[in-house]
Amino acid sequence: MRIGIIGAGLGGLLCGAELSKTHDVTIYERLPFIGGRFTNIPYKGFQITTGALHMIPHGNDGYLAQALKNIGSNVKIVNAEPEGYFRLNGKNHIYKDLFKTVTTKEKLNALKLAANLKFGRVDKNISFGEFLEGCPTALLVGNSFTGWALSLNAYETPMSEILEIQKLHSKFGGPGIPIGGCKGVIDSLVEIINKNNGKILLNHEVSKIEIEENKGYIDSKEFDIIISNASPTETEKMSNINFIQKKPVPSKGIKVNVATKSNMVNGASVIFTADSERINGLNQPSNVDKSLAKEGHNLIMLHATQLKSNTKSEIDIVLEDIENLFIDKDYEILSIQSYNNGWPVNHASNGTDLNPIIKDNFFLVGDGVKGVGGIEVEGVAMSAIKVLEHIKT
Ligand code: FAD
Structure with missing residues (x-):
């Protein structure tokens, strides 16, 4: 079958890697890079990210890890101990x-x-x-x-x-961090897609999806099955089908990357900062893979839920929290990243996800269609597993 996938985020790549084993797969990605909100950005000698905190919520045993193993990915995930x-x-x-x-x-x-x-x-x-x-x-x-x-x-x-x-x-069980960070996972999937002769077309924004009885079109190119890794709202806008009954509500956040020489966290663990005003927690992914930080430094990632719409004043609260958390430490703020509108933390906050199956030849995948209880990329993997099972039967 000819399978067209819109988006080379984690969801699109999980489906693409599995389906390219037996089908002719083409993935369209509007950006010049692969991985969406789950890949690394090299910056000042550190591997910061396009979104995620380099963490896999259920570590080496969860839905994502299982999907990766089944697909044939050899990425290594180090579990947090203690969690x-x-x-x-x-x-x-x-x-x-x-x-x-x-x-x-x-x-x-x-x-x-x-x-x-x-x-x-x-x-x-x-x-x-x-x-x-x-x-x-x-x-x-x-x-x-x-x-x-x-x-x-x-x-x-x-x-x-x-x-x-x-x-x-x-x-x-609890979380883990992949070797290579987010990009370690993405690279392993791209390697499989390339090996299976699947195509990933970068800088290619899809503007139209047309679904007919047993086929569909992505910008006039015919496919037997279409999978969209774009948000449900964007997917509905470009398609000829209305499938959203209740609009998903995106979740917003602010992430700060900090460089320190001192150790703040053990291994792949998280510290939930219950005594901060806005910051919810921090981790230190360079404990698991030293190449994520500049030599002699640690990469600390701090995350805050954005509670009010004024991003600037939310960032001010986050920065005050950082001063308190690092009060007796030498540190450098590498970057502050905010996530809302078209590039949120999740396209659907938990509890507002849609069903990934729209029709037998039209599916959604990603964090707008997570399963119940699916935390972040575990939810993305749940959606991919559901779509793949539906296509196989
Ligand atoms: P995306 O990564 O958004 O991929 C969709 C792709 O589709 C994108 O590349 C986009 O460019 C492309 N696309 C969209 N429209 C079109 C179009 N019309 N034509 C062509 N291409 C198109 N999750 C975790 O599990 N652990 C974490 O530590 C974690 N931390 C996070 C921290 C932050 C600050 C943020 C923002 C997110 C975090 N997440 C985390 C969530 C996780 O990053 C996302 O849930 C996950 O990466 C979403 O993957 P996806 O495939 O659904 O979507």
Whole structure:
């Protein structure tokens, strides 16, 4: 079959790499580079990124890792050990010690919350913030987690998503960082597509998709199947089909890359900064792969959910947080990157994703169509797995 894919982001490449084994695949990418929001940008000797924090939410065992292995990618993902820390009143604690840090007054409520979460005795229609209200310490930490992982605050995060995330976490475990960072993953997929004679056309913006009964057209070129890795909203605009009933709501964020000589984080772990005003967490990907930082330095990546529409004043709050976090350290801010409008953190924030299957010959893939509980690229992989299974059957 002839398969046309719009977009060479992670979603488009996962589908392209698998389908190019048995089909004739062409991928159209409007930018001059491959990887969308999941690739590296070399800058001042550091490998910063077009989007992601070089992290894979469920590490070497999650949906993305499994999809990569099935496709034949040989990228290595190093799991975090311990999985994460949270910072309260200037001190780091291991994530699992949350219960020990809550005040005596909160302990009973914290016990109840933990039991309710474990046994699924939770109203799925409330938000994570509402669920945590009886325990202010857990709310602070929970808010940092959803900010880091989903770019949502706890009150914007549906409890239905948290329950699924909890299940996936029990099944797969916590995060990891790939060798080579985001680009390590992308390069491994491109290598497979090239080996299978798939085509990736750069600087090629698609403006029109036409879907007919058993075929479709991308800018007048005929295909048997069309997969769009562009956002659902952009895809609908360029296609002859209306498929969006409820508009997905994108999530926005601000990322800061910092160079330090001192060590801030262990291995592939994350520190959730529950005592910061806007920053949700930080990691140090150069622990896993030294080539991500300039010799003798560490690359620290800090992420904040953008809560208000004025990006400039949100960045000012982020910079104040950085001063507090690095108070006794030598550091250099390498870059500040903001993510909104056409280049957001996620095209659909968790809970507002669409279904990737539009018709038997027309599909969506990417972070506008993640499965329930799919954190970031794990959700992208879930969408690719669903589309690939549908095409195979
Ligand atoms: P994209 O990467 O956006 O790919 C879509 C591609 O389609 C793009 O290259 C685009 O140029 C192309 N395209 C669009 N329209 C057209 C057109 N008309 N014609 C041709 N080409 C077109 N996820 C994690 O798992 N871990 C993290 O640490 C992490 N951190 C993040 C931090 C930030 C600040 C941000 C912004 C995101 C982060 N994410 C993280 C999310 C993750 O980066 C994205 O979910 C993922 O990269 C999205 O992949 P995608 O394939 O859905 O979309």
